[in-house]
Amino acid sequence: MNQALPISIQIYSLRNAGDLYRQLDIAAQAGFRQVELIGSLLEDAADTRDKLQARGLSASSSHLSMAMLRERLQEVVAACETIGFTQLVMPAVPPAERDSDAAYWRALGSELGDFAHRLADQGIGLAYHNHDWELRAKENGATALELLFKSAGASPLGWQVDVAWLVRGGADPLPWLRRYTGRVVSAHAKDLAPAGEKLDEDGWADVGHGVMDWPTLSVACREAGARFLAAEHDNPSDGERFARNAFAYLHQLGA
Numbered sequence: 001m002n003q004a005l006p007i008s009i010q011i012y013s014l015r016n017a018g019d020l021y022r023q024l025d026i027a028a029q030a031g032f033r034q035v036e037l038i039g040s041l042l043e044d045a046a047d048t049r050d051k052l053q054a055r056g057l058s059a060s061s062s063h064l065s066m067a068m069l070r071e072r073l074q075e076v077v078a079a080c081e082t083i084g085f086t087q088l089v090m091p092a093v094p095p096a097e098r099d100s101d102a103a104y105w106r107a108l109g110s111e112l113g114d115f116a117h118r119l120a121d122q123g124i125g126l127a128y129h130n131h132d133w134e135l136r137a138k139e140n141g142a143t144a145l146e147l148l149f150k151s152a153g154a155s156p157l158g159w160q161v162d163v164a165w166l167v168r169g170g171a172d173p174l175p176w177l178r179r180y181t182g183r184v185v186s187a188h189a190k191d192l193a194p195a196g197e198k199l200d201e202d203g204w205a206d207v208g209h210g211v212m213d214w215p216t217l218s219v220a221c222r223e224a225g226a227r228f229l230a231a232e233h234d235n236p237s238d239g240e241r242f243a244r245n246a247f248a249y250l251h252q253l254g255a
Helices: 020-030 046-052 066-071 073-083 102-120 144-152 163-168 173-179 214-224 237-253
Strands: 008-010 034-037 058-065 089-090 125-129 138-139 158-162 184-189 229-231
Touching: 008 058, 008 237, 020 034, 020 046, 046 058, 046 073, 046 184, 058 073, 066 102, 066 237, 073 102, 089 184, 102 125, 102 138, 125 144, 138 144, 158 163, 158 173, 163 173, 173 214, 184 214, 214 237, 229 237
Parallel strands: 008 034, 008 229, 034 058, 058 089, 089 125, 125 158, 158 184, 184 229
Antiparallel strands: none
């Protein structure tokens, strides 16, 4: 890479590795210095901050639900200030809503755009994180993701691009990254195992140990505007192995 990107690890990937103390120990011991949080860790922000600091870690960002945005926005802002980070990501809509029609996705984009404006006024960024279901066509060939971003308009809503979910959804990520250059704020660094392999891990692989071209993708993510890469694995059988492999690979890649 021409310019190094900071690297983080999404703590959700380590959810089966023990309690939060253990999860943070694994991240720090693997070499990470930044962690991407989940919404529940914002509830006692001072405790989360202290646990991070005790291990030489800081927060790059945090995921949070639509419910938290709608119901506890100012509490979330206060948590960001306490922990010391300025990037939030809404990672997924509830399962029952994922097959919703075009009107739903337009409304979601408008609502997220409004939250992005409100948070930007307080120095905090908001982004949307994709899976594969947003690639389903909803109206005149337009996908849910396209409808969402079009409805968000000129708002400061960003995109945390999950490149492997794009591929799993049948998309070539490079045109998507070029198209939304400037909206991309970060990327999840994850990988896909060869077909028929790693079935116990839902077909995912540790980043750099699967079939995706991360040397090319990391450059494309940076050029699209990503400010950091967050290592992620949706279902690792061994969280410690994943964290070690992810840090080693991304570090040697130049991130």
